[in-house]
Amino acid sequence: MAGNDWINSYLEAILDVGPGIDDAKSSLLLRERGNFSPTRYFVEEVITGFDETDLHRSWVRAAATRGPKERNTRLENMCWRIWNLARTKKKLEVEEAQRKANRRLEHERGRREATADMSEDLSEGEKGDLVGDGSARGDRISRRMPRINSVDIMENLANQLKEKKFYIVLISLHGLIRGESMELGRDSDTGGQVKYVVELARALGTMPGVYRVDLLTRQVSAPDVDWTYAEPTEMLSPRTTENSMQELGESSGAYIIRIPFGPKDKYIPKEMIWPHIPEFVDCALSHIRQMSKVLGEQIGGGEPVWPVAIHGHYADAGDSAALLSGALNVPMLFTGHSLGRDKLEQLLKQGRQSREEINTTYKIMRRIEAEELSLDASEVVITSTRQEIEEQWRLYDGFDPILERKLRARIRRGVSCHGRFMPRMVVIPPGMEFHHIVPHDGDMDGDVERNEENSTSPDPPIWSEIMRFFSNPRKPMILALARPDPKKNLTTLVKAFGECRPLRELANLTLIMGNRDSIDEMSGANASVLLSILKLIDKYDLYGQVAYPKHHKQYEVPDIYRLAAKTKGVFINPAFIEPFGLTLIEAAAYGLPIVATKNGGPVDIHRVLDNGLLVDPHDQQSIADALLKLVSDKHLWARCRQNGLKNIQLFSWPEHCKTYLSRIVMCKPRQPRWQSSDVGFENLETNSPGDSLRDIQDLSLNLKFSLDGEKSEGTGTGALDNSFDIDDSVDRKSNLEKADLKFSKGAIGSLMEKAGQHFGGGRFPAMRMRKYIFVIAVDCDSVSDIPKVIRTIMDAAGKENPIGFILSTSLSVSEVHSILISGSISPLDFDAFICNSGGDVYYPSLSSEDGLGLPFTVDSDYQSHIEYRWGGEGLRKTLVRWATSINDKNGQTVEENESRSTTHCYAFRVKDAELIPPVKELRKLMRVQALRCHVIYCQNGTTLNVIPVLASRAQALRYLYIRWGLELSNVITFVGECGDTDYEGLLGGVHKTVILKGIGNDALKLHSNRSYPLEHVLPFNSPNIVQAKGCCNEDVRASLQNIGVIKE
DSSP: OOOSHHHHHHHHHHHHHOOOOOSSOTHHHHHOOSSOOHHHHHHHHHHHHOOHHHHHHHHHHHHHTOOSHHHHHHHHHHHHHHHHHHHHHHHHHHHHHHHHHHHHHHHHHHHHHHHHHHGGGSOHHHHHHHHSOOHHHHHHHHHHSOOTTOHHHHHHHHHHHTTOOEEEEEEOOSSOOOSSSOOTTSSTTSSHHHHHHHHHHHHHTTSTTEEEEEEEEEOOOOTTSOGGGGOSEEEEOOOOOHHHHHTSOSOOEEEEEEEOOSSTTOOOOGGGOGGGHHHHHHHHHHHHHHHHHHHHHHHSTTSOOOOSEEEEEHHHHHHHHHHHHHHHTOOEEEEOSSOHHHHHHHHHHHTSSOHHHHHHHHOHHHHHHHHHHHHHHOSEEEESOHHIIIIIGGGSTTOOHHHHHHHHHHHHHTOOOTTOOOOEEEEOOOOBOOTTOOOOOOOHHHHHHHHHHOTTSOOOHHHHHHHTTOSSTTSOEEEEEOOSOGGGOHHHHHHHHHHOHHHHHHOEEEEEOOOOSOGGGSOHHHHHHHHHHHHHHHHTTOTTTEEOOSOOOGGGHHHHHHHHHHTTOEEEEOOSOBSOOHHHHHHHHTTOOEEEESSBTHHHHHHHHOOEEEEOTTOHHHHHHHHHHHHHOHHHHHHHHHHHHHHGGGGBHHHHHHHHHHHHHHSOOOOOOOSSOOHHHHTOOTTOTTHHHHHHHHHHHHOEEEETTEEOSSSOOHHHHHTTOOOTTSOHHHHHHHHHHHHHTSHHHHHHHHHTSOOOSOSSTHHHHOSEEEEEOOOOSSGGGHHHHHHHHHHHHOSSSOEEEEEEOSSOHHHHHHHHHHTTOOGGGOSEEEEGGGTEEEEEOSOOTTTTSOOEEEOHHHHHHTOTTOOHHHHHHHHHHHHHHHHHHHSSOEEEOTTTOBTTBEEEEESOGGGSOOHHHHHHHHHHTTOOEEEEEEGGGTEEEEEETTOOHHHHHHHHHHHHOOOGGGEEEEEESSOSTTTHHHHOSSSEEEEETTSSGGGGGGGTTOSSOGGGTOOTTOTTEEEESSSSHHHHHHHHHHTTSSOO
16 A cells, blocks of 8 residues: 555644543444544544554554654554554454355355256267356357347337236335435435435336336334325326327326335334334235236236236335235346445444444344245245356355256256256346437537527526536546445545646546535544545645535436536546446436446446446545546547447336336246135125125135145045035036035034134135134144143133134144143134145135045145245155254254145254254255245244245135135234244234243253344334233233233
8 A cells, every 4th residue: 555644634623623532442432424534534444444564554654744742652552553454354254254265165065965966868969068167057058049120129029018008016115205306315214215216116116017016115104204105106207209198098197005014103214124024024915916906907807816926125115025926926026236245344444333233233044034934935036147146145154156057958858857956047237328428529618609699598597507616618528427335436536536747637526425514413434534535635736626516406417417417527436336226228328438446347248338448446546537537539439429328218218117027927927826716705795695695605616624734635525515515407506506505514614603703604705794704823832732722712802792713833634633632622713724834724624525534625726825935845754864964973963854844835853952053053054055935933932834935824724714714913823932933923013913921931942043033024113013921821812902802
C-alpha cells in the first residue's frame, strides 16, 4: 500500500475527540449509528485494510510526532488495541478458511457418493465423465444446446402465449413497496429490489398470455410511513405505448396486494420478519384461494385458476414461496437478490464480529436456512449474472454446479437420477423501460446556443445544482452514482482523479451520493466515507472540478444521465464487487460509455453491450487510465456510445419477460388436483339438505382404505364402498338418499348427534363447518401419556360447541390406533389424523371390515400432493448407507424401522441420540447429494422420520384448508413446551396455539445444537399464543377462555 499518511490524519482526529476505546465491548462502537465517530472509522478502516506491520509502523510514526506524555500514552493504547483486533481478525479468517475447506470436502464426498449411486446405469464413457470435474463436458453440452433467447424459440413462445391466461404470484416481503414515487434509499430494506419487483410485476402484466399478476407484500399501517402502504390493493398502471396496448388482449393487469401480518402499527426491518412468515403464508394462501375462484369464474369456465408459478424474492419471500408452493402444489421460482452465505463470509473477513454476534444482529443462519429451503423447493433460480452462480450459490449445500450438470445430462438422456434433484440456474438480467428515453445528440456549446434562442424550455433544476460546483462546466463529466458506502470504492475514484493531472485538465467529476441534510445525521460508515472524500478534495485541491450535491429526487436521475451525455462524459462504477450493476444499463440507455469493475455483474453487461472498459477496482492507475482513454479518444467514445444504444434493447422489460415466461412454460405443470371435483363443496350452506348427498358422492370417488399408506386392492371392498354401489338406471337422487340413510345409521350418525348438529353424511367437508378444530400436536415425553392428554383436551372442549379434532403426530397410523385403544378413545371422535410427522393424512372410516383391522382411510390425494422431489428408493438407500456408517463408528445405534415406514416416510429407530449427528448435519448430508427431504428427530430422539421436503405437520393443515375448506383461523393447536425438531412450524400462523406447561421438556436436547435459536423464529409475543398453567382440565379451559374459544 502506498503510504500511511491518511492514517496519521485519523490518529489526529482520534486524539482530538477524547479517550480511546477502554470498554472491553468495543464492538458496540463499531455498530453504533448516528453521530460520526472518528475512533470507530479508524478501527474499521485499519482492521479491514492493513496488516500488523502497517499497524505497528503507524503507531511508531504517530507516536514519534507527539510531545505530551498523556497523548502519547493514549495513542499507544489505541494502536495496541487495534493491533489486538487485527490478530482476532486473522484468527477468524483461519477458522473461516477451515470451514471452507471442510465444506469443499463435504461437497466432493457427496458428489462422489451421488455419482456412485447413479453410475450403475451409464455406459463406461459416461462414467468417466461423471468421475471428473465435468466442466469441459458441460461446455460442450452448452455449445450443442440452442440458446433460450434465440429468435425462433421466442417467436414460438409468443405464439404459444397468445392462447394462455396465466396467473402469476410474486412475493417480496420487506421494505416499503408502492407503484409510484417509490422511496428508494429511505432505509436499507427499500432499495433496488423494491424497484425490480414492482417493474417486473408491471411488465409481466402487459405480456401476451398473462392474465393477472399479484405482487404480495406486507401491509404497513405505521404512523412513521405514508398511508399508501396501508392500502390493501394497488393496481400497477402499465407503462406501454398505445400500439403495444392493442396487442395485450384480455388481461386483468398487475396488482400490489398488501397482506397484514406481523406487529400491527409498526414498520419492522427484514431481520425481524422471520417469526411472522407462517402468518403471512396462511393469509396469502387465503388470498390465492379466493383469487383462484374469481379467476375461475372469469376465465376458467368455473374451474379454479391456480397460479402457474410462485416467485419469491430474497430469503424471507423464498421461505414463504416454498411453503405456498408446497401447500398449493404449484411450481416455484426464486431470486436471491443478495445471499446470506456471501454476506456472512464478508462480515467474517472484516473480523469485527464473531459468528455468534453476526447471527444475533442479522439472523443470518435463519436466512441461510431459508435460502437452502428455496433451493430444495425451486424449479428455477433466476440470477442476474453468472458470477452469482459460480461464486455465491456454490457456497450452499443444496447446489453444486458440477453435480447439476451431471443431473441435467442424465435428464436429457432419459436416465434415472435416483431421486436426486437440482434447481435450474438461469441468468436473466433485470429489465428496463427504454421507450421514453431519447438519447441526447447535441453537445454543450450547441445546446447553450439553442437555449438562448428558445428560453421556453429551461434546463432541469438539477443541472444548475451540479454545474454550480464547476469552474468550467463544459468539460466532459465523469459521473458516479452510488451510496457513500466503503464497498462502492468512491475514495479510490477520487484519488485516481486527483492524482492524474491530464484527467483533471480534460474532465470534471460528479459524485451523486444519495441525499443528506447533515453529515452528523448519517450512519457511521457513510459519514466516514463522505468525510474522507471531502479531505481528498481538499488534499488534491479539486475545488471547481468535483461536484457532490446534497440532494436529488429519484425522478431527476434521468436528467443527471442526460447532462453527462451532453458533455460527452463517462459513467463509472468502481465498486469492489457489483452483484449486477443496473446503473450501467441506465447510463448506456442515455448514450453514456461506461468504466466498470471487473468483479461481478458488469462483466456480463459489458459482454452484451460492448460499450466501455472494465478495470480492477483496487488498481487506482487502471481506473485513471480507462477514464482518460474514453474522454480523450472521441472515436472510441462515439463507438462505445453507439454500441450501447444499439444493444440496450436486450435489457428491456419485454425481453426479460419473454425469457422469464419461457422458463415458466418449461416447468412441469403442477396444481391442486383431486380425483374428482369439489365444486359442490364451495358454496354449501351449513344446513343445506344436499350436503350429505354431495359429501357421500365425493367420498366414494376419492378415498380408498389403507394401512400405513399402502392402498388396498380393488375399489369395492368394505361396507362403505358397497354402500355406494349405485345403478345408473335407477334414479340418482333416490339411491344417494338410501346411501345417506345407511351411512347415518352408523357410528358417525351417533357422533353427529352428540355434537348437537347434523353435518351431513360426509366426514371431510364437515371440517369446514365446524366452529373450531382442535389440533392435538403435543409431543409427549412418553408415548403412553398421549391418551391422557387427548382425553383432557376433549373434556375441556365440552359439549356446547361443535368442535372437531385432528391428531397430529410423528407416530404411524398403526401406533395411533394402539394408543387410542389403550385410552378407550374411538377413532370416530376425530376428523383426521396427520401421521408420520406429516408424511401421511388419514381419516376415520366407519368399519374395519376391509380385512386390515384398522378403521382408517388414507388420503391418496395428499400423497400425490407431496410427491414433488421425493427421492424414493434412492433416498432410502442413502439413508441406509448413512445408518451403516454411524453403526460402524458407534456400534448398533441406528436401524431402519420397516414396520413404521410408509411410501412417503422412511423411519429409523435410534438407540442412543447422543451418538448421532444433529438434524442440521443430516439435512446437509442429504442436500450435498441433491436429495431433497425433511429430516425430523422425534420422540426425544429415539426415532428419525424422513419425509418429502414440503411435507410437515403444519403443511398438512394447509393442505386440509385447500382440500376441504378447513378454516385456519378457527384452528386451535395444542403443543408442549418443546417437541420434535419440527416444533417451530406448529406455533406460527393465523391459528391459535395453546402451550401446555410441563410437557415436552425432555425434547429440549434435540434443539440444543440448532443453527439458530428458537427465539429468532417463534412469535412468542403473538396474541394467538397462550400458555396453560398445566395440563389439567381446568388449566386448558382457562387458556381456551383467554383466547375466546369457550365462554366462562
